[in-house]
Amino acid sequence: MAGAYGFVRRASREALRLLVVGVGSLLIAAGFVLALLPGHLGLPLLVIGLILVLRNSPKARRQFIELQHRHPRMVFPVRRLIRREPEVFPVLWQQALRLERLIVPPTWRRAGQLRRRYLRRRA
Template sequence: MIPTAATIDIKHRVRRRARLALLLRESAARAFRWIAIGFGALVILAGAVLTPLPGHVGLPLLVIGLMIVLRYSFAARKTFIRWQRRHPKLVFPIRRLMRREPEVLLVVWQQMLRTEKLVLRKARWRLLKKTRKRVRRYVERKMAKAA
């Protein structure tokens, strides 16, 4: 069977539509990526502004914005990994908060201890560390009596 001009024209139209659909999908995906990165940057900016204020709203906003930006930007991922290698103590709490099941209370406690150590240089002034040790001794005594 010899193809006619009509069948060749139909095949050409189908290919052209498929190519156009692919181009539109790629353009929409690229636009969505840029919009998501912009939204993530705005959330990071809002978190940075709210971090010094009381209420502790800023840190979760920073983490959420960072998650959005890292999800859609390869360059941001490379920069984040570079920061992680250079400053592991700064980036580790953020990585712990970005896990699927974040250990929020442990991260908050660790950051409170670090802040206390930074602000109160003398060990005898640090209340959180003393309180933690007292609670640990109390729990150990209770567990020893129960056993």
């Protein structure tokens, strides 16, 4: 009798884990689609989906670590967002600076100047 009870517990735990991974995968897909549309709803869904999948799937966690080793600069912002206490505003600011550096010519860049002028720490 105890063996059957243990089997049922393991099976139900595995089914719940697969259900959570499935929900996380759906959130990732929906977040990706919404990230392509105007608006900002896609990023939170992507992050929540990644959290669910990476915490419940060892295979996905291994793939994420391999991706992190191959492309550390691309994955680092995602890692900062999926922590227990995510650093949302610093990640958004860093990505805005990267986008500005990618698109805007050096003489037109103003984000760093604005930060130094208005968001500087007061002594």
